[in-house]
Amino acid sequence: MIILAFIFIGVSMLLYVLLGGADFGAGIIEIFTDKKGVNTISKAIAPVWEANHIWLIVIIVILFNAFPEVYSTITQYLHIPIMLALFGIIFRGTAFTFRYYDPFSDTSHAIYTFIFKLFSVFTPFFLGVTLGAVIFGEINTASGISFYQQYIAPWLNLFSISLGLFIVILFAYLASVYLSGEPADEESNKDFKRLSKLILIALVITGGLVFIIAEFSGLHLLHKFIKSPVSIGCGVFATLLLPAFLIALNRNRASLVRIIAGAQTGAILIGWFAAQFPVLVVLQGSPSLTIYNTVAPDKTLLMMIIALFVGLAFVIPLLFYLFKVFKFSEKTNTDY
Amino acid sequence: MDDFLAARLQMAVSLGFHIIYASIGMTMPFFMFVAELKWLKTGKDVYLQLAKAWSKGVAIFFAIGAVSGTVLSFELGLLWPEFMKHAGPIIGMPFSWEGAAFFIEAIALGLFLYGWKRLNKWVHLGSGLLIGIAGVTSGFFVIAANGWMNSPEGFEWINGRAVNIDPFDAMFNAAWISQSVHMIIAAFAATGFAVAGVHGAILLKHKESQFHKNALRIALTFGAIASLIQPLSGDYSAKDIAKRQPEKLAAMESLFETQEKAPLIIGGIPDAEKKEVKLGIEIPGFLSFLAFGNFNAEVKGLDQIPREDWPPVLLTHISFQIMVLFGMIMAAIAILFLLFRWKWEYLLEKPWWLRILTFATPIGFIALETGWMVTELGRQPWIIYKIMRTKDALTPMPGIVYPLILISIIYLILTFLSVYLMRRQIRYVHEKRLNS
Ligand code: HDD
Ligand code: HEM
Ligand code: HEM
Numbered sequence: 001m002i003i004l005a006f007i008f009i010g011v012s013m014l015l016y017v018l019l020g021g022a023d024f025g026a027g028i029i030e031i032f033t034d035k036k037g038v039n040t041i042s043k044a045i046a047p048v049w050e051a052n053h054i055w056l057i058v059i060i061v062i063l064f065n066a067f068p069e070v071y072s073t074i075t076q077y078l079h080i081p082i083m084l085a086l087f088g089i090i091f092r093g094t095a096f097t098f099r100y101y102d103p104f105s106d107t108s109h110a111i112y113t114f115i116f117k118l119f120s121v122f123t124p125f126f127l128g129v130t131l132g133a134v135i136f137g138e139i140n141t142a143s144g145i146s147f148y149q150q151y152i153a154p155w156l157n158l159f160s161i162s163l164g165l166f167i168v169i170l171f172a173y174l175a176s177v178y179l180s181g182e183p184a185d186e187e188s189n190k191d192f193k194r195l196s197k198l199i200l201i202a203l204v205i206t207g208g209l210v211f212i213i214a215e216f217s218g219l220h221l222l223h224k225f226i227k228s229p230v231s232i233g234c235g236v237f238a239t240l241l242l243p244a245f246l247i248a249l250n251r252n253r254a255s256l257v258r259i260i261a262g263a264q265t266g267a268i269l270i271g272w273f274a275a276q277f278p279v280l281v282v283l284q285g286s287p288s289l290t291i292y293n294t295v296a297p298d299k300t301l302l303m304m305i306i307a308l309f310v311g312l313a314f315v316i317p318l319l320f321y322l323f324k325v326f327k328f329s330e331k332t333n334t335d336y
Numbered sequence: 337m338d339d340f341l342a343a344r345l346q347m348a349v350s351l352g353f354h355i356i357y358a359s360i361g362m363t364m365p366f367f368m369f370v371a372e373l374k375w376l377k378t379g380k381d382v383y384l385q386l387a388k389a390w391s392k393g394v395a396i397f398f399a400i401g402a403v404s405g406t407v408l409s410f411e412l413g414l415l416w417p418e419f420m421k422h423a424g425p426i427i428g429m430p431f432s433w434e435g436a437a438f439f440i441e442a443i444a445l446g447l448f449l450y451g452w453k454r455l456n457k458w459v460h461l462g463s464g465l466l467i468g469i470a471g472v473t474s475g476f477f478v479i480a481a482n483g484w485m486n487s488p489e490g491f492e493w494i495n496g497r498a499v500n501i502d503p504f505d506a507m508f509n510a511a512w513i514s515q516s517v518h519m520i521i522a523a524f525a526a527t528g529f530a531v532a533g534v535h536g537a538i539l540l541k542h543k544e545s546q547f548h549k550n551a552l553r554i555a556l557t558f559g560a561i562a563s564l565i566q567p568l569s570g571d572y573s574a575k576d577i578a579k580r581q582p583e584k585l586a587a588m589e590s591l592f593e594t595q596e597k598a599p600l601i602i603g604g605i606p607d608a609e610k611k612e613v614k615l616g617i618e619i620p621g622f623l624s625f626l627a628f629g630n631f632n633a634e635v636k637g638l639d640q641i642p643r644e645d646w647p648p649v650l651l652t653h654i655s656f657q658i659m660v661l662f663g664m665i666m667a668a669i670a671i672l673f674l675l676f677r678w679k680w681e682y683l684l685e686k687p688w689w690l691r692i693l694t695f696a697t698p699i700g701f702i703a704l705e706t707g708w709m710v711t712e713l714g715r716q717p718w719i720i721y722k723i724m725r726t727k728d729a730l731t732p733m734p735g736i737v738y739p740l741i742l743i744s745i746i747y748l749i750l751t752f753l754s755v756y757l758m759r760r761q762i763r764y765v766h767e768k769r770l771n772s
Binding site for chain 2: 046047048050051053054056057058060061062064065066068069071072073074075076079082083086087089090091093094096097098100101102103104147151296297299300303304307308310311312314315318319321322325326
């Protein structure tokens with residue numbers, strides 16, 4: 001059951017990255033597109049953004065339910081980057097909605113758009129920084145150390161920042177891939193495609209950077225990765241898909257492109273989880289928090305898993321229906 | 337400001353903000369559903385326009401509800417990590433169910449808002465109803481968690497740790513039913529009055545608008561029915577806490593001494609130091625009756641409770657008075673409305689009546705906020721009633737006043753912006769209708 005709870009976190013995280021991530025990414029892409037592209041973006045996200053972001057809430061609920069100490073440790077010591085990410089979530093979500101629903105297009109639209117773009121970068125950056133801090137291992141639970149050491153140093157370091165950057169670029173990449181298949185005019189489609197190639201290059205570079213910085217900061221990520229066969233497999237798989245991705249992109253196979261990009265992201269995530277297993281939070285000076293030493297009692301796990309499965313039984317068909325109606329249908333005239 | 341006070345204030349600001357949007361998100365879908373149903377049945381375009389106009393408002397409020405809710409699910413840990421470390425596994429289950437309900441709600445919302453042309457009419461109507469049902473369900477689940485804080489069950493507390501956890505018992509705690517029923521009805525009452533008030537104000541200017549007449553009628557029908565049930569449900573809540581949390585009852589009624597034939601005090605300013613109430617009106621025996629259904633019953637006063645375990649008497653008492661006062665006003669307006677609808681239709685269009693409704697726009701929400709103050713302040717000093725003190729759950733991180741200030745400013749701005757946007761929506765609907 002512990003493993004099942006762990007898998008649920010992993011799956012929710014993957015879905016959050018793929019769906020919520022692409023949603024954030026769409027805001028990042030907007031920085032590089034013209035008016036027409038912006039329109040495509042707005043129409044593509046509006047019906048699904050709310051549902052996409054609930055995966056984050058699912059992750060949080062599983063954490064405090066099944067691994068309460070992980071939740072309380074993260075929220076306690078990473079208060080600052082989490083709060084910053086939350087501010088970003090507030091600003092971005094409301095700016096997007098306001099822009100969509102403000103019936104008059106005057107200067108206010110420019111302001112909403114500015115805020116939306118800015119926080120589309122800001123929010124995933126701090127989510128990434130938080131994630132980086134969780135892996136990095138500078139969280140120190142000892143008492144009597146300085147404010148800086150306890151609440152700032154764990155996340156304000158090169159590694160966490162590089163991971164934040166990586167997440168931002170990953171999200172932008174996912175979005176460009178999705179959008180290049182959205183029904184729009186030829187022109188914007190081409191733009192999105194060109195963008196996704198550029199972003200892919202940036203992604204590979206920052207990915208490498210994360211590993212190099214980890215090595216220099218004494219976090220032997222590469223070493224961990226090599227030790228786990230699953231991680232190696234995932235790494236190789238993601239790399240092998242790169243040429244396939246480029247071919248599919250050039251041949252205009254929109255859905256294949258999306259699937260490959262999704263598979264690559266999945267592979268990176270699974271690889272990372274496998275390398276990390278069973279650790280959830282690395283601490284400094286005390287044993288890491290693993291899924292075994294923080295797990296809630298069996299009865300709690302069972303009840304949670306039942307709730308999740310029953311929930312999924314309702315949610316999955318509805319979700320498919322939602323995506324079918326809005327994402328794969330041929331009609332292009334969305335009205336609201 | 338010390339961190340403890342800042343954290344409590346931040347929690348109060350965040351919850352008090354979220355609950356407004358959550359209440360609207362739970363209940364407006366039902367209003368839209370009725371409007372759309374009327375359109376399908378009568379074929380009158382004005383109902384379709386109403387359903388569409390409302391749905392845009394709901395989309396805006398829903399988004400704010402969703403982001404502020406996301407903030408809350410982190411804030412529980414950001415501010416009270418020690419609480420969540422113990423409470424998480426006990427009350428996680430209702431939160432898991434709540435998550436599932438949110439999902440359904442968000443999906444149904446997507447279908448409803450963007451599917452006017454893509455979905456079959458009846459499927460579309462059904463998606464509207466589904467938003468409402470899922471919203472109310474999620475409300476029920478969150479309140480289970482709050483009920484548990486008031487009436488902790490489903491575990492044993494041994495040496496500062498919870499053992500033998502039974503999430504099922506925890507979820508079906510003694511406070512759950514009375515709280516969630518009272519809250520859901522409150523959401524309908526508050527939203528109904530607020531929506532009716534807005535349309536009433538517009539009707540004062542545009543007397544002949546069928547659009548706003550219909551809107552007012554649908555909203556106030558919901559609001560009126562809810563406001564008539566609310567005092568009954570509130571009475572049930574009061575009887576419930578008389579048994580479970582006597583210190584909360586004593587604080588909200590400012591009963592300093594345990595007594596038989598306890599008086600109901602209306603108004604007044606309690607002074608916790610002198611243990612007396614200034615300026616209040618006393619009705620002998622009535623509190624005993626309200627709490628136990630018997631004019632002679634003994635009601636426990638604050639004298640039986642150690643001083644350090646008293647809830648803040650002044651604020652709890654005043655909040656309770658405001659809730660009940662506004663509840664009575666709402667019930668009175670509700671009776672008038674139903675009477676007029678039944679016999680004297682022409683009165684519904686009189687300016688004085690519309691003016692009353694305009695004034696009543698915020699009172700449902702004020703009652704709702706003060707009601708929560710009663711529940712949450714009356715639970716103090718405990719975060720988990722008689723198990724864990726609020727101050728022991730506080731995060732050790734210093735400087736909480738900064739996020740408090742930021743959050744308050746952001747929520748203040750969002751409040752203004754949502755009003756501003758509503759006005760623009762209304763103006764837009766007007767201009768479009770004048771041109772067509
Ligand atoms: C429209 C809003 C509204 C109105 C008109 C009323 N209430 Fe209320 N009341 C609430 C909205 C509310 C609330 C915000 O929904 C609370 C807070 C927590 C809860 O469960 O409901 C609440 C709590 C609450 C409690 C505390 C329950 C607890 O802590 O478990 C009591 C005893 C009452 N109410 C009693 C009444 C009475 C006797 C009313 C008579 C008119 C009344 N309420 C009207
Ligand atoms: C949405 C309506 C709600 C409002 C307006 C509200 C209001 C408040 C207020 C005013 C406080 C501060 C009390 C004080 O410290 O003096 C508070 C505290 C708190 N509330 Fe609520 N509350 C609401 C619902 C809930 C629910 C559903 C939960 C359950 C998960 C909850 C959990 C908490 C917690 C954990 C605290 C902090 C600890 C404490 O002060 O006791 N609240 N709330
Ligand atoms: C009495 C108290 C509460 C009620 C009745 C309530 C109800 C709701 C409803 C109906 C929604 C749907 C969004 C909307 O309509 O705007 C919502 C959103 C949300 N609420 Fe609350 N809520 C309450 C308190 C809380 C608390 C204490 C938490 C967290 C601990 C919370 C977490 C959330 C989250 C995460 C969302 C976002 C879900 C989404 O993305 O749609 N709520 N709430």
